[in-house]
Amino acid sequence: MSLLDAPPTSRPRSLARVLLGAILVFAGVSHLTFARQEFEAQVPDWFPVDDDPVVLVSGFVEISLGAALIGFARGRVGVGLLVAAFFVAIFPGNIAQYVEGTDAFGLDTDQKRFVRLFFQPVLVLWALWATGAWRDRRALR
Structure with missing residues (x-):
C-alpha cells in the first residue's frame, strides 16, 4: 500500500496531521508573542485592517486550527478542509510580501520571497493528505 492509499488513521497520516497541528500551534503562539512584529511586516499594505489585529486574529486562528488537527481525529475531513x-486565504499575504519586497523571517531577497511562494501549495496538500480530507470530502454531505 502506498502513502497515497493509506487510510486517514494510518500512522504516517496521523503523524503528519499531528506535526502540522503542532506547527500551526507554534506559529499561532509566535504571532501573539516573540514574532509579532515579523508577522505585522507581512500584512499587505492594501489590507484594510490595521496590522496588529490581523496578526492577533490570525494567531488565534492558527492555534485553534492546530489544536483541532491534533485533537479532532473524528472531524478530520472538515478540519483538513x-x-x-486557511493556507489559501493567507497566500495573498505571501504574494504581497514578494511584490512589495518586505523583509521578514529572513526573507530578505526577492529570490527567497519568490521561492517561499511554492511552499504554500505544499501546506495545502499536506493538510488535505494528512487528514484524508480530499479523498473523503464527500462524507461531509
Missing part, C-alpha cells in the same frame, strides 16, 4: 482553506 478548513486548514487548507
Whole structure:
C-alpha cells in the first residue's frame, strides 16, 4: 500500500496531521508573542485592517486550527478542509510580501520571497493528505 492509499488513521497520516497541528500551534503562539512584529511586516499594505489585529486574529486562528488537527481525529475531513482553506486565504499575504519586497523571517531577497511562494501549495496538500480530507470530502454531505 502506498502513502497515497493509506487510510486517514494510518500512522504516517496521523503523524503528519499531528506535526502540522503542532506547527500551526507554534506559529499561532509566535504571532501573539516573540514574532509579532515579523508577522505585522507581512500584512499587505492594501489590507484594510490595521496590522496588529490581523496578526492577533490570525494567531488565534492558527492555534485553534492546530489544536483541532491534533485533537479532532473524528472531524478530520472538515478540519483538513478548513486548514487548507486557511493556507489559501493567507497566500495573498505571501504574494504581497514578494511584490512589495518586505523583509521578514529572513526573507530578505526577492529570490527567497519568490521561492517561499511554492511552499504554500505544499501546506495545502499536506493538510488535505494528512487528514484524508480530499479523498473523503464527500462524507461531509
